[in-house]
Amino acid sequence: MQTDLPERREAAGLSQEGLADAVGVTRQTINAIERDRYDPSLALAFELADYFDCRIEELFEPSADDE
Amino acid sequence: MSDTLHPAVETVAGSPRRYKRVVYGIFTIGIVGLFAGMLFDMALAGTTIYLFGTWLGTGLAAVLPRVSPATLTDERDIATHRHASGLTIRLIGGLGIGIVPALYALAAADLMTITPSMWGAIWMGSALFLVWGGCYTYVTRLR
Numbered sequence: 001m002q003t004d005l006p007e008r009r010e011a012a013g014l015s016q017e018g019l020a021d022a023v024g025v026t027r028q029t030i031n032a033i034e035r036d037r038y039d040p041s042l043a044l045a046f047e048l049a050d051y052f053d054c055r056i057e058e059l060f061e062p063s064a065d066d067e
Numbered sequence: 068m069s070d071t072l073h074p075a076v077e078t079v080a081g082s083p084r085r086y087k088r089v090v091y092g093i094f095t096i097g098i099v100g101l102f103a104g105m106l107f108d109m110a111l112a113g114t115t116i117y118l119f120g121t122w123l124g125t126g127l128a129a130v131l132p133r134v135s136p137a138t139l140t141d142e143r144d145i146a147t148h149r150h151a152s153g154l155t156i157r158l159i160g161g162l163g164i165g166i167v168p169a170l171y172a173l174a175a176a177d178l179m180t181i182t183p184s185m186w187g188a189i190w191m192g193s194a195l196f197l198v199w200g201g202c203y204t205y206v207t208r209l210r
Contacts, residue, residue, distance in 0.1 A: 020138065021138070024138055024141070025138060025141040025142065025143070026083045026138050026139070026140070026141050026143070027083075028083060028084070028143070029141050029142070029143040032143060038143050038146070040142070041142050043142075044142060
């Protein structure tokens with residue numbers, strides 16, 4: 001899953017740890033999502049989209065190997 | 068960080084990485100202790116270390132995520148455990164289906180003998196599959 005989470009997070013002045021605390025996961029999970037090594041659950045994707053006040057499809061986009 | 072936690076517990080519960088290292092480390096000490104006890108003919112000492120390690124490790128793994136103000140485990144850990152469990156069952160299933168019938172055939176043809184250790188491994192693999200089947204049925208009915 002491709003994401004612009006790092007750009008949005010940095011634009012918000014947040015560290016991975018800060019974002020992790022805000023959405024209730026570990027820093028390692030945020031890191032894994034940003035590096036395209038873990039696809040978040042629907043609940044976490046909603047949580048992240050809610051945090052950045054955007055839609056899930058604006059935050060995540062299926063990569064070629066997801067299809 | 069909570070004021071009610073013992074400083075040592077607070078240190079372990081402060082970071083997911085430290086928490087995992089400590090819990091897995093305690094389990095490892097218990098398991099290594101058990102095998103060392105068997106190897107050096109000190110079964111009672113080995114069993115004591117094993118029980119201490121597994122009980123302490125299980126207790127910490129159950130309690131720390133609940134008392135720690137930091138997030139120690141999350142959905143990715145659960146996904147990792149599920150992935151590893153699925154991989155284990157596929158690996159043992161593949162080995163069982165691919166090798167065990169051939170062993171029976173070779174033993175029946177008197178080309179080899181299935182040793183007690185091999186029987187132990189076959190029974191253990193079969194028992195694991197039986198438990199997996201029971202758990203699968205239970206989970207399927209829950210959904």
